[in-house]
Amino acid sequence: MIRVEELHKSFNGQSVLDGVSFSIERGEVVTFLGLSGTGKSVLLLHLIGLLSPDRGRIVIDGTDITRLSERELLAFRRQVGYLFQESALYDFMTVEDNLAFPLEEHTDLSDAQRRDKVREYLAMVDMEGAGGRYPSELSGGMRKRVALARALILGAKVLLCDEPTSGLDPVRSRDISVVIRDLSRRTGTTTVITSHDVANSFRISDRVFVLDKGRVVAQGTEDDIRGSQVELVRELVG
Amino acid sequence: MAVIKAFGDTIGSFGRAVIFLGEIAGCILRGKIRWRLVAEQVFEQGVQSLLIVLLAAFASGAVLAMQGQVMMERFGAKEFIAQLVALSLVRELGPIFTALVFSGKSGAGMAAELGTMSVNNQIAATRTMGVDPVEFLVVPRVVACLIALPVLVVLAEIVGILGGYVIGVYEAGVPSAYYWTQTINSIGFVDFFSGFIKVFFFAGLIGWVCAFQGFFTGGGSLGVGRHTTIAVAFCYVGVIVSNTVLTKMILMFWGY
Numbered sequence: 001m002i003r004v005e006e007l008h009k010s011f012n013g014q015s016v017l018d019g020v021s022f023s024i025e026r027g028e029v030v031t032f033l034g035l036s037g038t039g040k041s042v043l044l045l046h047l048i049g050l051l052s053p054d055r056g057r058i059v060i061d062g063t064d065i066t067r068l069s070e071r072e073l074l075a076f077r078r079q080v081g082y083l084f085q086e087s088a089l090y091d092f093m094t095v096e097d098n099l100a101f102p103l104e105e106h107t108d109l110s111d112a113q114r115r116d117k118v119r120e121y122l123a124m125v126d127m128e129g130a131g132g133r134y135p136s137e138l139s140g141g142m143r144k145r146v147a148l149a150r151a152l153i154l155g156a157k158v159l160l161c162d163e164p165t166s167g168l169d170p171v172r173s174r175d176i177s178v179v180i181r182d183l184s185r186r187t188g189t190t191t192v193i194t195s196h197d198v199a200n201s202f203r204i205s206d207r208v209f210v211l212d213k214g215r216v217v218a219q220g221t222e223d224d225i226r227g228s229q230v231e232l233v234r235e236l237v238g
Numbered sequence: 239m240a241v242i243k244a245f246g247d248t249i250g251s252f253g254r255a256v257i258f259l260g261e262i263a264g265c266i267l268r269g270k271i272r273w274r275l276v277a278e279q280v281f282e283q284g285v286q287s288l289l290i291v292l293l294a295a296f297a298s299g300a301v302l303a304m305q306g307q308v309m310m311e312r313f314g315a316k317e318f319i320a321q322l323v324a325l326s327l328v329r330e331l332g333p334i335f336t337a338l339v340f341s342g343k344s345g346a347g348m349a350a351e352l353g354t355m356s357v358n359n360q361i362a363a364t365r366t367m368g369v370d371p372v373e374f375l376v377v378p379r380v381v382a383c384l385i386a387l388p389v390l391v392v393l394a395e396i397v398g399i400l401g402g403y404v405i406g407v408y409e410a411g412v413p414s415a416y417y418w419t420q421t422i423n424s425i426g427f428v429d430f431f432s433g434f435i436k437v438f439f440f441a442g443l444i445g446w447v448c449a450f451q452g453f454f455t456g457g458g459s460l461g462v463g464r465h466t467t468i469a470v471a472f473c474y475v476g477v478i479v480s481n482t483v484l485t486k487m488i489l490m491f492w493g494y
């Protein structure tokens with residue numbers, strides 16, 4: 001579903017991604033673990049075409065997205081949901097309107113159908129009561145849930161989540177992680193998460209990748225990772 | 239070295255600003271204008287600036303009349319106060335004062351809003367949802383400037399003339415009916431439109447500068463403050479300098 005080959009990216013001469021390669025099967029839930037500043041967000045932004053690599057290929061569902069024009073990328077992105085670290089909900093719209101926005105843009109649903117769909121997705125993330133509120137009136141965890149519903153509402157084939165647990169307490173962290181996994185399973189979405197939350201990453205991921213200095217230094221199931229001899233990996237999970 | 243780098247950066251960001259303007263113009267020319275959002279923005283920008291614009295206009299009309307009274311009485315031509323006030327306001331002061339106030343209120347508001355959206359990734363999020371953020375967030379604001387500012391200028395001119403009227407009639411003792419006819423007769427088509435052409439230019443300039451500064455804001459809440467301040471400063475300089483050039487061009491073209 002997602003195949004990344006030899007991805008290189010540097011900013012102002014400073015290399016951030018230095019030959020990242022991996023592939024992810026359809027319907028898999030995978031997490032990229034790594035210390036702060038190792039380029040996890042940069043990697044995720046490449047997968048949705050918000051950054052373009054200096055070198056390398058990113059093939060998603062058979063299309064090399066590094067070759068798409070900006071207009072083609074806009075169309076491609078309808079199939080991809082992106083959950084930002086800070087949620088990035090529109091602060092000038094209510095929760096309901098935030099969810100309705102992608103539907104208004106890309107579907108022909110009637111008002112009533114749209115309202116039903118918004119209600120359905122709010123229910124999926126346990127936020128039924130919050131439709132009329134503004135994002136600024138919600139807690140960080142609630143905003144994440146709403147943003148997750150917004151990312152999925154167009155029926156995304158691929159879901160990208162940038163540090164879904166950062167800034168949340170342990171209980172909320174586990175909640176949002178489990179919600180992400182359950183929704184991915186239910187909708188058959190291929191899900192890529194970045195995190196430095198080791199416990200929740202193992203809890204919900206089929207496979208985990210560890211990024212360091214711009215490369216994948218370990219990958220596999222929880223057992224594979226725990227058995228790794230790489231110094232950083234042992235420190236991270238140990 | 240530092241000077242060369244600063245110079246290079248300036249050229250670089252001017253280049254980006256021109257490309258950005260091209261994107262905005264591209265959307266507008268392809269008819270991608272979301273009129274419902276434009277209406278909301280016209281209302282918001284108008285309301286933000288209205289009170290100060292009207293206050294400034296009334297005060298400048300009144301002051302023009304006060305000074306006019308002194309000057310005209312020296313030549314024994316008190317009855318020309320009305321013309322002085324009306325022509326000054328319509329040809330010059332209405333557009334420029336309104337544009338300056340509008341930069342500081344509505345322009346700053348727009349830069350700060352877009353800047354906040356930028357640092358909170360709302361602009362990036364728009365892209366991830368397959369929507370062009372220039373079309374959705376920028377074009378409505380810029381088009382709204384082109385509507386709101388001209389409307390404000392007309393209101394400012396009317397209120398300014400009222401300010402002049404109050405002084406002219408109650409202080410200087412020009413008969414009321416006479417003041418009105420003098421005002422109406424003095425303003426010709428060219429007077430009004432030579433001022434009004436400038437207004438559209440200012441509106442485009444303010445919209446462009448503030449949208450650009452806001453849209454490319456980085457660096458958290460500090461960045462929002464910095465970019466907003468830069469936006470307003472550029473607008474002030476841009477409006478004042480371009481006003482001189484435009485005035486000269488208009489005078490050359492129409493001859494008066």
Ligand SMILES: Nc1ncnc2c1ncn2[C@@H]1O[C@H](COP(=O)(O)OP(=O)(O)OP(=O)(O)O)[C@@H](O)[C@H]1O
Pocket residue numbers: 011012016034035036037038039040041042043163196
């Ligand atoms: N647009 C950019 N311009 C210049 N440098 C950038 C840009 N985006 C990221 N970087 C740099 O790339 C490196 C990796 O950043 P990134 O945000 O991907 O880290 P991260 O792994 O997501 O960290 P965190 O866990 O703190 O979110 C950092 O050194 C950052 O300064």
Ligand SMILES: [Mg+2]
Pocket residue numbers: 040041042085162163
């Ligand atoms: Mg990050």
